[in-house]
Structures are given as structure tokens and as C-alpha cells.
Amino acid sequence: MTRILITGGGGFLGQKLAARLQTKGTLGAARIAEIVLADLTPPPPPTGPVPCRSVALDIADNAAVGRLFEPAFDVIFHLAAVVSGAAEAEFDLGMRVNLMGSIAVFEAARAAANSPIVVYASSVAVHGGTAPDLVTDGVELNPQTSYGTQKAMAELLLTDMSRKGFLDGRGLRLPTVSIRPGKANAAASSFMSSIFRDTLEGRTANCPVGRDFAVWHSAPRTVTDNLIHAAEVERAALGPNRCFNLPGRTDTIGAMIDAMTRVAGPDAAARITWDADPVIAGIVAGWRGHFRPDHALALGFRADASFEDSVRWFLEDDIVRGA
Numbered sequence: 001m002t003r004i005l006i007t008g009g010g011g012f013l014g015q016k017l018a019a020r021l022q023t024k025g026t027l028g029a030a031r032i033a034e035i036v037l038a039d040l041t042p043p044p045p046p047t048g049p050v051p052c053r054s055v056a057l058d059i060a061d062n063a064a065v066g067r068l069f070e071p072a073f074d075v076i077f078h079l080a081a082v083v084s085g086a087a088e089a090e091f092d093l094g095m096r097v098n099l100m101g102s103i104a105v106f107e108a109a110r111a112a113a114n115s116p117i118v119v120y121a122s123s124v125a126v127h128g129g130t131a132p133d134l135v136t137d138g139v140e141l142n143p144q145t146s147y148g149t150q151k152a153m154a155e156l157l158l159t160d161m162s163r164k165g166f167l168d169g170r171g172l173r174l175p176t177v178s179i180r181p182g183k184a185n186a187a188a189s190s191f192m193s194s195i196f197r198d199t200l201e202g203r204t205a206n207c208p209v210g211r212d213f214a215v216w217h218s219a220p221r222t223v224t225d226n227l228i229h230a231a232e233v234e235r236a237a238l239g240p241n242r243c244f245n246l247p248g249r250t251d252t253i254g255a256m257i258d259a260m261t262r263v264a265g266p267d268a269a270a271r272i273t274w275d276a277d278p279v280i281a282g283i284v285a286g287w288r289g290h291f292r293p294d295h296a297l298a299l300g301f302r303a304d305a306s307f308e309d310s311v312r313w314f315l316e317d318d319i320v321r322g323a
């Protein structure tokens, strides 16, 4: 029987992951005994047969994190974070949550002494600067944002703590997850969802970059499956490289809009405005659009077959009609 903690359990991916685990009921060969969702305010637990508990937790509060780990968890999905735009705007907040909060979670896992699996949501924002246009495994960490830097620092610690046997870390550099439901957030990549989500829901949305801008992306369903797969991969198969790029797809914004039109008709694309935003464009221009994630592919992680699938899944899972 497995006890699972999801930090950031009230967020977009935390809620998707909790619902999927609730439906699955198992992780690897083990039945799930309990899912605990932790976030700044207690998140809504998914309904179903698996016992699910919600707690209010600030991951930067070391004592509170330590108390939550009594008794120990077998698997921790560490998703809580301040996203890219917010971490760039508020350096101290990003450091507190993304670095010190991650250290608190990893230290609590270490103190539990059962070497639990820790699946950590990192980001392709760890790559930048003079990184090659095609990012392969082994390209140096060279983030050019505070968010990417905080993610990279936590990655290094996760790898070292895994080497020491304190925990069993699996750090996934997520592509931009699109199409994200709900309201626009403070991520610099927010437009990569809003130009689809908002326009499909009948509102206008602005695209601050041109049609030729290349996006490395993955659908929420696929990212959720990959997070679960990360917890299920055999420890021995991982080797010393505990943090790696996940599979994704490269498409230009123009090609993604064309895919949306093929699935949902022309009305949504007509609602996109094209006002340039130098701040957003400056941040995302440093992100790479082309990756070859051989290590993750060999471990069985997967990518979407098309952006049409992402549009169809958004229409099935997430669209709010009449919003």
C-alpha cells in the first residue's frame, strides 16, 4: 500500500494528477492507501474510493512540512511553485518557495528515512543563454530567469540527495503544458494556452509573439501520465541522471492555431489579437523550442501525436462553455 503526497495539490497539474491517481487506484504494483493534497489553502480532493485528504501547507515553513511527514510518504509529487512570471517579478518570493520550499520538502523526505520516491516538476527554463538550438540530454544548465535558476538549483540537490540514498528523485523538465484550463496565470508562457482556451471559450486573447515562434509543448493528459510514469520507473533504470527533459512536441504558434481551426472551426482563431509584448517576448525568446529527450524516451515517457489531440482533449476535459 502506497501513501502519496502532492505538494501544489490545488494547482492545475496537482488537481489533474490527483484525479488520475484516484481513477487508477494503484501506483506500480501497489494499491494507493491515501493521497494527501497540500497547498496554501486546502485543495478540493477528488472523489472516489481512494482515501484523500487536503491540508493547508506553506512548503517554506520547515516545521509544518516536517509535521506533515509523520507518518512518512512512499511517493511525493513535488509540484508546488511560484511560476515563471511571478518568480521574475518577485525575486524573494521565488527564492522562498521554489528554492527554500523545495529544500524543505526534500529535507523532510530525507528525515523520514524511508528513501521515498520524489517526483519533482522542473522546467525547460533551466536551459537558455548559449544553449544549442536543439537541446539534447547533457546540455549544461544555463537558466536566464530567476524561475529557471531556482528550478536548476533544486534539480542539483535532488540529484545529490538521490546519490546519497536520502531519497529516490526523479526530476522532470516539463515542456509548456498547453492547453491549460482556467484563468490566465502569471507564467510568461500563459499566452501559449490563452490563445486557444480563451478563444475556444468565446473570448479574445492576445498573442505577444509572431506565428513563427516555435513552442515545445505537451498536453495536460500526457504530462499527467508522464508524472505517474516517473514514479513507476524502476530505480535501477534511471542511472545517475535523475533530472531530464520530458518528451514533447515542437510546433509553431501558427501551426497550433491551424490545428485548432481543423478541429474546432475558424471562429476561435479570428478572436486572437497580435499586439507585441516586449517583456513576455524577451523572456520566452530565451527558451528553446527544439529538444531530443533520448533518456526520457528510453525510459518510456511519451509525447503527444498531434496538437489536434490537445485541442480535442481540451474540448472533452476542460472547456467552460458560455464563460
Ligand SMILES: NC(=O)c1ccc[n+]([C@@H]2O[C@H](COP(=O)([O-])OP(=O)(O)OC[C@H]3O[C@@H](n4cnc5c(N)ncnc54)[C@H](O)[C@@H]3O)[C@@H](O)[C@H]2O)c1
Pocket (backbone or CB within 6 Å): 007, 008, 009, 010, 011, 012, 013, 014, 038, 039, 040, 041, 057, 058, 059, 060, 078, 079, 080, 081, 082, 083, 097, 101, 121, 122, 123, 124, 173, 174, 175, 176, 177, 178, 180, 185, 189
Ligand atoms: N504548467 C506548465 O506549463 C509547467 C511547465 C513547466 C513546469 N511546471 C511546473 O509544474 C508544477 C505545477 O505547475 P502548475 O501549472 O500546476 O502550477 P500552478 O500554479 O497551477 O500550481 C502550483 C501550486 O503551488 C501552490 N503554491 C505556491 N506557493 C506555495 C507554497 N509556499 N506552499 C504550498 N503551495 C504553494 C499554488 O498555490 C498552486 O496551487 C510547478 O512546479 C511548475 O513550475 C509547469
